[in-house]
Amino acid sequence: MRPAARLQAAIELLDEIIIAARDNGASADNIAKKFFKARRYAGSGDRRKIRELVYEAIRRFGERPENGRAAMVALAKEIPGLAQLFDGSDYGPATITENEPVADGSNIPDWLKGRFVALIDDAEKAALFDRAALDIRINPKKALAADVATIWPEAEKLPLPNAWRLPTGTSVEASEGYGSGAIEIQDLGSQAIVAACLLNEPELVLDLCAGAGGKTLGMAAQFKNDARIIAADTDRNRLSRIEPRMRRAGARNIETLLLAPNKEMDALSQLNGICDIVLVDAPCTGTGTWRRNPELRWRMTPKRLQQTVQLQQRLLQLGSELVKSGGRLVYAVCSLLDEEGGDQTEVFLANNPGWRHIDVDLPIGRPYRRGILLSPYHDGTDGFYFTCLEKL
Numbered sequence: 001m002r003p004a005a006r007l008q009a010a011i012e013l014l015d016e017i018i019i020a021a022r023d024n025g026a027s028a029d030n031i032a033k034k035f036f037k038a039r040r041y042a043g044s045g046d047r048r049k050i051r052e053l054v055y056e057a058i059r060r061f062g063e064r065p066e067n068g069r070a071a072m073v074a075l076a077k078e079i080p081g082l083a084q085l086f087d088g089s090d091y092g093p094a095t096i097t098e099n100e101p102v103a104d105g106s107n108i109p110d111w112l113k114g115r116f117v118a119l120i121d122d123a124e125k126a127a128l129f130d131r132a133a134l135d136i137r138i139n140p141k142k143a144l145a146a147d148v149a150t151i152w153p154e155a156e157k158l159p160l161p162n163a164w165r166l167p168t169g170t171s172v173e174a175s176e177g178y179g180s181g182a183i184e185i186q187d188l189g190s191q192a193i194v195a196a197c198l199l200n201e202p203e204l205v206l207d208l209c210a211g212a213g214g215k216t217l218g219m220a221a222q223f224k225n226d227a228r229i230i231a232a233d234t235d236r237n238r239l240s241r242i243e244p245r246m247r248r249a250g251a252r253n254i255e256t257l258l259l260a261p262n263k264e265m266d267a268l269s270q271l272n273g274i275c276d277i278v279l280v281d282a283p284c285t286g287t288g289t290w291r292r293n294p295e296l297r298w299r300m301t302p303k304r305l306q307q308t309v310q311l312q313q314r315l316l317q318l319g320s321e322l323v324k325s326g327g328r329l330v331y332a333v334c335s336l337l338d339e340e341g342g343d344q345t346e347v348f349l350a351n352n353p354g355w356r357h358i359d360v361d362l363p364i365g366r367p368y369r370r371g372i373l374l375s376p377y378h379d380g381t382d383g384f385y386f387t388c389l390e391k392l
């Protein structure tokens with residue numbers, strides 16, 4: 001494809017991504033896959049260039065642009081050589097006119113700027129768009145044929161017992177250790193949340209928002225095989241992805257439990273007041289994961305934030321009812337907004353006098369509002385807030 005045709009394709013792909021973000025539709029990655037499947041004439045070099053342009057636009061604008069062209073016209077003012085590709089040629093974009101819409105604004109949505117936790121200064125905000133690291137977790141229940149440093153000499157040991165960082169692009173999934181269940185890909189921050197859940201020999205553990213089971217598997221790797229671990233979620237598709245991962249990891253003590261939204265207690269009431277640990281890794285705005293999912297900014301609105309905060313509050317309360325006396329509740333979000341983190345802890349403790357906050361001693365993170373804050377700049381992890389609460 002000629003460079004002008006690649007630019008036109010980027011504009012069209014961006015149009016689809018903008019509409020999906022507005023309507024809570026498919027992710028940018030999935031839309032791109034479908035887009036290229038329908039355009040077999042685009043070779044791998046074309047696809048790479050088109051993707052680069054599209055993701056440049058996604059990272060550059062915090063607010064959803066009016067359309068793909070408005071975003072690219074704005075980028076043409078910043079990227080040398082791009083303006084010349086608006087040349088009106090066959091398959092290329094029309095020439096730029098004086099009064100046409102141009103995207104603007106910074107890379108953080110205006111309405112969100114004042115809502116970040118106090119520790120997130122300008123350097124922290126810039127790091128929200130860095131390239132994410134590639135972290136792995138070693139499963140101590142599975143032997144690794146050689147140690148990580150022998151397999152990948154550039155691997156960096158991270159400050160949690162089973163955590164390592166690999167150069168980005170390392171093909172972990174093709175490695176023998178991954179195939180045998182000795183290695184999982186997991187951000188160091190997620191591993192820290194699992195570490196906050198570790199209690200001596202629990203009998204019953206519930207991962208209330210288990211998703212595809214990243215943290216469930218992290219817990220299973222640490223607990224004795226006779227601990228019963230329940231992975232619950234309302235998303236059938238995500239939950240189904242736990243099964244093959246469980247088999248790989250050799251974790252036979254995990255059960256999955258599909259919940260109905262707003263009727264979660266129908267399936268969970270059997271666990272009332274008997275769990276040693278409940279992890280509420282709540283659905284959130286994902287402001288801590290913009291390095292991996294910058295398009296999340298285009299999906300957020302004040303109304304969606306408010307709905308998410310209400311859901312978190314409800315799940316935290318619901319999860320707490322399942323914990324036994326002396327048991328632990330860990331609340332976590334991959335968000336750097338106070339409303340989803342410290343504010344939730346405060347509201348919960350104010351409404352539930354039978355609970356106290358407990359400190360967890362971890363080698364990363366900063367204490368923040370009766371919890372711990374992890375951030376890309378300070379910790380090299382995704383951004384998280386989590387807190388550990390104990391039922392008296």
Ligand SMILES: C[S@@+](CC[C@H](N)C(=O)[O-])C[C@H]1O[C@@H](n2cnc3c(N)ncnc32)[C@H](O)[C@@H]1O
Binds near residue numbers: 212235259261264283
């Ligand atoms: C942050 S993700 C969890 C990630 C997962 N724990 C992991 O480590 O990979 C939040 C999850 O909450 C789930 N969820 C949303 N509403 C829920 C509800 N009412 N009850 C339980 N889970 C819910 C979502 O489907 C999503 O999988």
